[in-house]
Amino acid sequence: MKLEVRDLSFWYEEKGRQILSQFSLSADSSERVGIIAPSGFGKTTLCKILSGYEMPQSGEVLLDGKTLKEYGTYCPVQMIWQHPEQAVNPRLRMKNVIEEGDRTDSELIEKLGIEPDWMNRFPTELSGGELQRFCIARALGQRTRFLLADEITTMLDLITQSQIWHFLIEETERRDIGMLVVSHNPELIGKVCTRIVELNK
Amino acid sequence: MNNRWNRRKTLVLWLVIAVVFLAAVCIGGLFCEDAARATDFSRKNIAPCLKYPFGTDWLGRDMFARTVRGLSISIIIGVCAATFSAVMAFILGVVSATMGKTADTIVTWIIDLVMGIPHMLLLILICVACGRGLKGVILGVALTHWTSLARLIRGEVLQLKEQIYIKTARKLGKSNLYIAMKHMAPHLLPQFIVGLVLLFPHAILHESGITFLGFGLSNEQPAIGIILSEAMKYLITGKWWLALFPGIMLVITVVCFYTTGENLRRLLDPASAHE
Numbered sequence: 001m002k003l004e005v006r007d008l009s010f011w012y013e014e015k016g017r018q019i020l021s022q023f024s025l026s027a028d029s030s031e032r033v034g035i036i037a038p039s040g041f042g043k044t045t046l047c048k049i050l051s052g053y054e055m056p057q058s059g060e061v062l063l064d065g066k067t068l069k070e071y072g073t074y075c076p077v078q079m080i081w082q083h084p085e086q087a088v089n090p091r092l093r094m095k096n097v098i099e100e101g102d103r104t105d106s107e108l109i110e111k112l113g114i115e116p117d118w119m120n121r122f123p124t125e126l127s128g129g130e131l132q133r134f135c136i137a138r139a140l141g142q143r144t145r146f147l148l149a150d151e152i153t154t155m156l157d158l159i160t161q162s163q164i165w166h167f168l169i170e171e172t173e174r175r176d177i178g179m180l181v182v183s184h185n186p187e188l189i190g191k192v193c194t195r196i197v198e199l200n201k
Numbered sequence: 202m203n204n205r206w207n208r209r210k211t212l213v214l215w216l217v218i219a220v221v222f223l224a225a226v227c228i229g230g231l232f233c234e235d236a237a238r239a240t241d242f243s244r245k246n247i248a249p250c251l252k253y254p255f256g257t258d259w260l261g262r263d264m265f266a267r268t269v270r271g272l273s274i275s276i277i278i279g280v281c282a283a284t285f286s287a288v289m290a291f292i293l294g295v296v297s298a299t300m301g302k303t304a305d306t307i308v309t310w311i312i313d314l315v316m317g318i319p320h321m322l323l324l325i326l327i328c329v330a331c332g333r334g335l336k337g338v339i340l341g342v343a344l345t346h347w348t349s350l351a352r353l354i355r356g357e358v359l360q361l362k363e364q365i366y367i368k369t370a371r372k373l374g375k376s377n378l379y380i381a382m383k384h385m386a387p388h389l390l391p392q393f394i395v396g397l398v399l400l401f402p403h404a405i406l407h408e409s410g411i412t413f414l415g416f417g418l419s420n421e422q423p424a425i426g427i428i429l430s431e432a433m434k435y436l437i438t439g440k441w442w443l444a445l446f447p448g449i450m451l452v453i454t455v456v457c458f459y460t461t462g463e464n465l466r467r468l469l470d471p472a473s474a475h476e
Binding site (some may be wrong): 049051052053055057072073074078079081083087088089091096100101102138141 | 364365366367368369370372373374375376383384387388
């Protein structure tokens with residue numbers, strides 16, 4: 001599958017500052033594309049647009065030539081957020097969070113190192129790294145074709161980072177899921193990605 | 202782990218005590234209806250003793266029966282008014298937050314309008330307009346007390362709508378109904394229940410207040426406000442028990458409702474699960 005954006009322009013109305021202008025990118029599901037840019041250059045905004053959270057002022061997002069809306073209610077491009085504690089409902093137990101994904105494999109949950117004991121806990125009773133695993137599991141549902149990873153391991157220790165990235169590389173290659181990796185860290189991007197794109201103003 | 206008696210259990214204990222007390226008063230009131238009205242001139246103006254723990258009044262009525270009966274009327278009014286009020290607040294709050302800008306402007310304007318008029322004045326006006334009596338008091342209290350809860354619910358829904366986990370659920374293909382039931386209800390329900398319970402004491406105090414002022418219930422019904430206002434006339438002659446015990450019982454009832462609400466709020470909050 002091919003994820004494409006053409007001539008993307010975007011600005012947040014209240015600020016009036018243009019974040020993206022005439023940006024184009026095309027990524028195949030066999031690739032892992034790394035995106036590097038300093039703070040405030042619209043990396044997160046780009047992810048939000050690609051996964052349909054924000055609508056661009058001009059330009060379009062196409063997955064295999066079709067817009068995201070044409071794929072129905074489940075968005076095949078899923079985004080994993082930088083702060084997992086904001087991406088899970090504090091009043092839901094973790095097993096309900098997992099259930100939200102699209103028929104998530106129990107094998108996948110095991111491979112991510114999620115312990116059965118965590119399922120009955122509330123998000124406040126888990127650490128950031130543990131929560132992020134749940135968010136990854138939830139995003140990797142059956143119908144997911146593209147994964148956007150927005151600084152997903154920035155706050156984790158090196159061992160956990162390497163566990164998560166090894167898992168993600170293996171899983172996305174096995175299922176032919178494309179990946180877009182956003183990070184501040186050029187070394188990480190160099191290790192994980194097959195191609196690097198720099199975001200300029 | 203050794204100390205099994207944690208704060209959570211203390212909360213539950215207080216909750217149970219408060220609920221049992223309120224239920225006892227309510228049920229007791231049903232059986233005291235005749236006793237509260239029965240006059241007997243052979244036993245008038247008796248100070249509190251073992252047989253009449255709250256004493257008797259100038260018509261020889263048992264003050265204990267009157268107090269329990271009065272409180273049960275007050276509680277019923279409180280429950281009706283608070284429920285009516287809270288349901289109204291919930292509906293208007295949700296409408297305001299979800300139905301677009303025009304609806305929001307209108308509801309907010311109404312809230313400001315009702316809040317701008319002093320409670321007591323509006324209450325008296327509504328009571329008089331409906332004719333004094335149960336209906337007027339319930340309607341009056343309900344129509345004056347929904348505003349703050351409606352604001353709270355509106356704010357909560359507006360804030361929830363912007364949460365990342367709600368937006369993510371939408372991208373995971375969840376319907377509006379699913380999001381409302383699974384994601385929003387666990388946040389709104391505790392707010393709603395606590396708001397509802399904390400409205401009870403308000404409603405009861407206002408009911409007593411308005412009855413005391415003479416705009417509320419009629420004299421035949423031994424509501425707590427009537428008992429207190431009648432007792433005022435006899436207070437000077439040294440019959441202190443006529444006002445003291447009903448007054449204390451009223452305060453205890455209000456405190457009970459308040460404890461129930463506060464404890465419910467803490468119990469429903471997962472952050473306090475391990476206290």
